[in-house]
Amino acid sequence: MQLFDPLTARLVVAISQYGSIGRASERENIATSAVSRRISDLESRLGVALFDRSMQGAQLTPAGEVYVAGCREILRQIADLNTRLVDFSTGESGGLRLACTSSALSGRLPELLAEYASAHPRIGLDIQEMTASLALAAMDDGRADVAIVADNYDFSRYSTEVFEDDNVMVLCSPDHILAPRLQSGQEVRFDEVVEHEVVGIHHSGALDRLLSAAAAESGRALGERVNVETFPSLVRMVEAGFGIGFLRSTSLHLLAGTDVLSARLSDAWTRRSLLTVRRPASPLSAPIRAFLDLARKTYHPQL
Template sequence: MQSFDPLTARLLVAVAQLGSIGRAAERENIATSAVSRRISDLEVRLGVALFDRSVQGVRLTAAGQIYVVGCREILRTIADLHTQMVDYASGASGSLRLACTSSALSGRLPELLARYAESREGIRLEIQEMSAARALLVLDDGQADIAFVADNNDVERFETTVFEDDKVLVICSPDHVLADRLRSSRSVRFDEVAEHEVVGIHHSGALDRLLSAAAASSGRSLGKRVNVETFSSLVRMVEAGFGIGFMRSTSLHLLAGTDLVHAKLADHWAQRSLLMVRRPSSPLSRPIRDFLSLASASYLPA
């Protein structure tokens, strides 16, 4: 089957509208002989006559009428497609696909996305919450444009940018033996608090791995009476007196309305960051560029 030729189709529609090959050629700024040859070649390929020719001009045959209707539909589709691509190129349309950890969605990301969406109504946001390992896998498979993960994940093969500081905090109830120490200082060392019973979080998750490594390097093993899967559960268990807890600063808002005491860990390893991660070879569409620019411009290091 011969390929559809948009130029020949446009010329065919012009001839049908004007009833004259010469006037159509003049309007389309092409030689009359070239228009006539294109129509004749098309009729040979199709095996039907599209026009009845006479000294008064040309007139569509029954087959020609059907063909011209089809050409108009196809040309409209092409024009609409072009308009859509212009919108995508300008950033007026498109999509932004994000793979996010719960820590990312606990920080400034939701507010930033609201600002982004407010001025970009044509952009479709696809936001998925998942573990860091899953987020990087989804990114690798091309199912996400950007992943948000902690900086102690293996991101060497990716392009990374710091999204926000995500320092590790220690929290305790106001009647815990550590409460006065945490109240008296903005930061404490891990060794000062690690001997106390701990409420564990996200077993084998990024924070759990970080704390386990810190404990191992100091020759300790963390005493965990209970393990939970969410930071909101961690807060409740610490409130109930099951021990101290460790959480990231992006989740600090969960302490609102509680009387829990907190302080930052002073250790170098606890000065973490939340990263925006991309595949270096992935297309950088206008919606993605706009979001990266907004995120970078609004990042204020602590």
């Protein structure tokens, strides 16, 4: 049997995440036919099928589940070894790999990274924007050193710190019935606004999950009039009068140049954060330590 091939291992893990050879090939920037051939060759050498292929995609077989778990472990060990070796240098070289959500890139992270890059010009930055679940998977696979994601996930296996406050806000247009309430400058309860039609934002996202859980807790359903995929689109639809909207505070800059009104929600569940997340077992190289130290020093909690 040939030696372990990290590229093929990454492809197997990617296919298991996406359920698609095509999407895995896009992530690794390899032709779909080449990916399919690599997987077929691997299955031939192993003598087992790793995936059940169909028109709906590729799903792991029981043997594939075992193989993917092993690949993840080996890829983590390779990444950790590379990180440890960085500390044999002065710490002024090497790299920092971040997996972060769009909310993180909408907040203070870009300015923080600019300050970091200025102080450490020889450290390479690899910034990957993705959903929170994929960011955590990137750490598990050894493709990221640190993830920056919303706080409403299961972090029991990880080490976390608050990176930035990211409270939930409610939005409406100036002619909406709620406009005087939002203009008052006071916080608003969720049950005051939940009965109004809502401009929804990508289902299964962090904010959508929060709102759905809160609505279920209150015994009500969110009345979505329209549903959009991006936060700029949400702001535009709220401005046009299609309903109220909800936004994390890191995205409030999107209201610039609009007449949209906003107010903080007073409910305890709306006090949210973005977190820096790491695997506790992964080593802390000098570049990672420098980034975490800068993040701590520049974090100022919202009042």
